[in-house]
Amino acid sequence: xxxxxxxxxxxxxxxxxxxxxxxxxxxxxxxxxxxxxxxxxxxxxxxxxxxxxxxxxxxxxxxxxxxxxxxxxxxxxxxxxxxxxxxxxxxxxxxxxxxxxxxxxxxxxxxxxxxxxxxxxxxxxxxxxxxxxxxxxxxxxxxxxxxxxxxxxxxxxxxxxxxxxxxxxxxxxxxxxxxxxxxxxxxxxxxxxxxxxxxxxxxxxxxxxxxxxxxxxxxxxxxxxxxxxxxxxxxxxxxxxxxxxxxxxxxxxxxxxxxxxxxxxxxxxxxxxxxxxxxxxxxxxxxxxxxxxxxxxxxxxxxxxxxxxxxxxxxxxxxxxxxxxxxxxxxxxxxxxxxxxxxxxxxxxxxxxxxxxxxxxxxxxxxxxxxxxxxxxxxxxxxxxxxxx
Numbered sequence: 001x002x003x004x005x006x007x008x009x010x011x012x013x014x015x016x017x018x019x020x021x022x023x024x025x026x027x028x029x030x031x032x033x034x035x036x037x038x039x040x041x042x043x044x045x046x047x048x049x050x051x052x053x054x055x056x057x058x059x060x061x062x063x064x065x066x067x068x069x070x071x072x073x074x075x076x077x078x079x080x081x082x083x084x085x086x087x088x089x090x091x092x093x094x095x096x097x098x099x100x101x102x103x104x105x106x107x108x109x110x111x112x113x114x115x116x117x118x119x120x121x122x123x124x125x126x127x128x129x130x131x132x133x134x135x136x137x138x139x140x141x142x143x144x145x146x147x148x149x150x151x152x153x154x155x156x157x158x159x160x161x162x163x164x165x166x167x168x169x170x171x172x173x174x175x176x177x178x179x180x181x182x183x184x185x186x187x188x189x190x191x192x193x194x195x196x197x198x199x200x201x202x203x204x205x206x207x208x209x210x211x212x213x214x215x216x217x218x219x220x221x222x223x224x225x226x227x228x229x230x231x232x233x234x235x236x237x238x239x240x241x242x243x244x245x246x247x248x249x250x251x252x253x254x255x256x257x258x259x260x261x262x263x264x265x266x267x268x269x270x271x272x273x274x275x276x277x278x279x280x281x282x283x284x285x286x287x288x289x290x291x292x293x294x295x296x297x298x299x300x301x302x303x304x305x306x307x308x309x310x311x312x313x314x315x316x317x318x319x320x321x322x323x324x325x326x327x328x329x330x331x332x333x334x335x336x337x338x339x340x341x342x343x344x345x346x347x348x349x350x351x352x353x354x355x356x357x358x359x360x361x362x363x364x365x366x367x368x369x370x371x372x373x374x375x376x377x378x379x380x381x382x383x384x385x386x387x388x389x
Contacts, residue, residue: 004068014385029051033106039210046196093119146194147194166361169384172219172380194324207303212234213307216231302320318382321382326340345364
């Protein structure tokens with residue numbers, strides 16, 4: 001255990017508190033079993049290390065990663081028991097899905113040690129969801145997305161803006177005097193700003209590694225797939241990246257991949273849960289809407305730049321950004337009249353010259369325009385939807 005403390009203390013000491021993700025204030029840190037989920041690369045490890053450094057007594061706190069070599073000869077349950085004997089109060093477990101039967105181990109620790117808080121993170125959202133059903137009465141689960149445009153401005157350009165509600169954005173309440181020309185920075189964010197590591201060297205290489213790891217390792221391990229099926233997932237993502245916004249035809253996809261049509265919906269759901277795509281569904285409730293998907297987008301605009309060969313579709317870029325930022329805290333659905341609906345609100349997304357034809361006859365309808373700095377009436381600048389978290 002001494003080596004675990006040495007490693008943890010080194011990481012905590014090196015952790016910078018200068019910038020903290022939006023999720024830190026949304027988590028109720030008083031809960032006894034907390035799960036922090038999210039796609040690879042969005043900054044979960046940094047967040048828990050910051051929480052330790054800022055808020056927890058270091059002598060009563062232990063950070064471990066479940067892929068540590070220590071666990072090749074020691075169990076998580078035994079580690080927790082020994083830690084508690086020495087006065088431990090807070091056990092932070094990173095990459096929990098790397099530990100076999102992790103949900104069973106967490107249940108035992110939770111039930112055995114009533115005074116121990118457990119916080120765990122998981123990059124493989126699929127496997128976490130599979131195990132979280134066993135923890136449903138015990139764990140409080142949070143899902144973290146990548147950087148919003150607001151967070152990107154703070155982290156990389158030291159421009160601090162407040163968060164705004166959707167109502168405030170639609171009511172033209174956004175004030176950003178310290179950001180006189182937002183469009184140039186917004187363009188950079190769309191290309192390389194969603195992931196906290198985006199300004200490090202070899203960003204594109206690292207992002208492709210995350211994509212490959214998610215499709216070739218995370219999903220196949222979770223779903224019990226063989227290597228050949230894992231390759232089909234990469235083919236499917238390539239099809240989507242070339243065609244987005246992609247309107248799924250399961251029969252044609254199955255024929256192209258040489259797969260069963262019945263498996264395509266599962267494949268798409270796996271890729272969505274791994275943080276690679278977003279599926280836009282209708283607002284239709286009940287059996288009629290069950291399983292229906294109207295459009296498929298890549299999860300975020302950085303993935304578009306990384307995966308798309310040739311000229312980018314700017315319309316798709318805009319819609320992807322809007323869908324990604326709004327579905328963090330809103331239920332975004334498709335519409336037969338406009339691009340998106342959120343409850344009773346209608347949104348049509350376009351460029352500077354986009355007209356209002358689609359909004360005719362609709363109440364509570366808004367035109368979301370790229371390449372404008374300020375809004376007016378029911379026209380809202382696209383970049384302002386990046387200030388919601």
